Amino acid sequence: MSKRNLTLLTDLYELTMMQGYYEKGQNEKVIFDVFFRQNPCNNGYSVCAGLDQVIDYIKNLHFTYEDVDYLRGLGIFKEDFLHYLSGFHFSGDIYAIPEGTVVFPKEPLLKVIAPIMEAQLVETAILNIINHQSLIATKTSRIVFAANGDGIMEFGLRRAQGPDAGLYGARAAMIGGCVGTSNVLAGQMFDVPVMGTHAHSWIMSFPDEYTAFRTYAEMYPDNCTLLVDTYDTLKSGVPNAIRVFREFKDSGKPLNKYGIRLDSGDLAYLSKEARKMLDDAGFPEATICASNDLDEFLLHDLKMQGAAIDSWGVGTNLITSKDCPSFGGVYKLAAIQNEEGEFVPKIKISENTEKITNPGNKTIYRIYEKKSGKIKADLICFSDEVIDIEQDLLLFDPIETWKKTKLSGGTYTVREILVPVFKNGECIYKSPTLKEIASYCCSEKDTLWDETKRLFYPHRVYVDLSKKLYDVKKSLLDQMNMTD
């Protein structure tokens, strides 16, 4: 993606609004927040991802001659504005929560502070990138959780929603905890393990299944997984695989890593039967890999039923997040700088209390219980607020304000999770490698209580507002004649 010019990957209204601001000479600094209102798939948390691609996008923002020419042809933009666009670059600040961090509804994942014309332009692409990768990283986390330590391989490229969905979906899947992907281009671009064996067509292109297996084993003695369901799993596939494993063992050149893959039928029954056959034949170290329309629910049930499966290839349901294929990240105006240089908080009201935005220039403190290292709550504050961890900290629910928790000084720690990424248009953030992000994400999940990680009806993590932010929000609402 870094070589592609995505500057026009935006909604037309961003450009018509930009021209509106341009014509009015209205280009004050503003703050926009990216946040979401609900975890996908009823999960207890989300995993944010996509920042590295946002950074590439912002760095590469520029209107080429062809872009300006195309816009001119639309007949709605004036020459002075088109001239401005031809010299456009991003000059603002961006703060973001690092990729792989566990995040919760309503907190800003990313904050843009920039002249309104610039801040408006970047809305659509930022949302597109963050929404997609955070969705897949979160869905993958659920599947990895259900696998309870077994490896999950990402096999979804053929069913992904276009090339990027396969490519950046694989990236997000690695962040969410996959051990590898079948996608070779993702392997090349992101330096992650690529995996795979053979297809039914391999078997069908040989005179018989045994010959196909034998040939494959000769080619790949170090990593030989045989697909056993082309004809009949238990009557033909597994016996032929065992015959090949035995021939290599008897020849004195045993296969190094080997096993079978099941891709149809009832995976609980077939895997248990296959396990018995492999064990009885003297191949207890042969692994059993399964694929075929898996998701976290089926995986959870198969494990409950004692399926003898060591690793899982997950495709369609992971790469599209089938039961919830969108992450509802939005981009909302939070403040406008006045002539004195102060940011005046702005609020978007709604009849639905849940949809009212949080005003002002904000940051987020993550509060951990000191003794366990687990997350107690996230506290959204104004960016100039500080927390003295030696003092008691009173948290309260921003809707049902009588629900309060007091944390005693010394029993908790805090971490500011929004970090600077761009300053005056310059990237000041060093992106970790994908492996580092994946490892960080794994440690992030250790900061969640088990109750938050379960697949069904997880315990909600509290995201509270500081007293100061709550008061400003309430007074803005009161001014609008509404109550929160």
Place this chain on the structure above:
Amino acid sequence: MSKRNLTLLTDLYELTMMQGYYEKGQNEKVIFDVFFRQNPCNNGYSVCAGLDQVIDYIKNLHFTYEDVDYLRGLGIFKEDFLHYLSGFHFSGDIYAIPEGTVVFPKEPLLKVIAPIMEAQLVETAILNIINHQSLIATKTSRIVFAANGDGIMEFGLRRAQGPDAGLYGARAAMIGGCVGTSNVLAGQMFDVPVMGTHAHSWIMSFPDEYTAFRTYAEMYPDNCTLLVDTYDTLKSGVPNAIRVFREFKDSGKPLNKYGIRLDSGDLAYLSKEARKMLDDAGFPEATICASNDLDEFLLHDLKMQGAAIDSWGVGTNLITSKDCPSFGGVYKLAAIQNEEGEFVPKIKISENTEKITNPGNKTIYRIYEKKSGKIKADLICFSDEVIDIEQDLLLFDPIETWKKTKLSGGTYTVREILVPVFKNGECIYKSPTLKEIASYCCSEKDTLWDETKRLFYPHRVYVDLSKKLYDVKKSLLDQMNMTD
């Protein structure tokens, strides 16, 4: 996409199988079919799309020095095979059903005839592209059908699964019947109308809603749609919009095209109230556009309830095909050429009759009722079969073979829908423009009976096998000791 090298956008197993064939000197010509087993969203038909991107992909297939170097680094490929890859190009034939055609389960949308190493490599990317665009074109067709003549605008970029899903999703949405897209890059790349107005942030960046509306109208008097739900739709938004419309009318410079957009609340109630207010104020020609989590079901219900909405912006549910986010296209081996140059039919069996493939080198005749021009059935035949439309034609269900229909000679017409696209690696197909494809797709839907187009429990279109194909399939199954 045409400038990107997608050669490594493939599953690792395609490459490990290729090396297997290479090492065995096994590179006979084979035939693979792309087909699907079920229409998405329980629709009565699908719309195929993506061929133009498949053509780009095939034309650009080549392993760069970096690609080969990356593969070498994986430690599983030998130098002679890597050398072969560095000179790789596609030399085969491809047949496909043109984009925008209505298609049905089990028929080949695309047929690859090529040496097995080449045919295997291209599986994943072809499926990725065809599955994605056919999905979105089909979903869009449902939404367009529910709108019953109102314009549908594609507004989904921010929720699409990555940049390509937004870009090629917009392309597919135009094929499926959208009147335009908000996606500027899609507009530029595919020469389609781009549309949009302004966001809530526009309103919020002005001291008040009236000033924001007035400013927008001054900027865009030729196409001025005002978003009326930032504060209170009926108490503030619509009255302010009317005030602006009236001021322009009174000034003697009335707005050209103008109206309002609703983006929250109950769209049936609000649109009817807004319509009354606009009419009473003397603006019956003001249009009402609606958005906010629309899909074909909500749209259908809103129209049933008399919502006074003229055009619809549809985002998330269209661009992700939310209730069914994958199109299950598969790529299956159908035949292998023997030493005499004949294609020997191959079949993939399954305990599930529905999943058994159709063997051989096939084509598809679409059979129309002569007097209505509507589709009677599709007939899958061997590619050398011809139909004499002066003769009677007996169709029978390939599963329940006692279900028969006889078409009398002279009462039907036929059209072969698979057309040649590549011949010996050369593209011999001239792609229509996107506008031409969209217009063709619209006429294609006219060949469907109303019963097939409805949203709920549509009538299934018959896809039958020729007697000759049925007999070959049955004998292959019998050889495998199974009955069809």
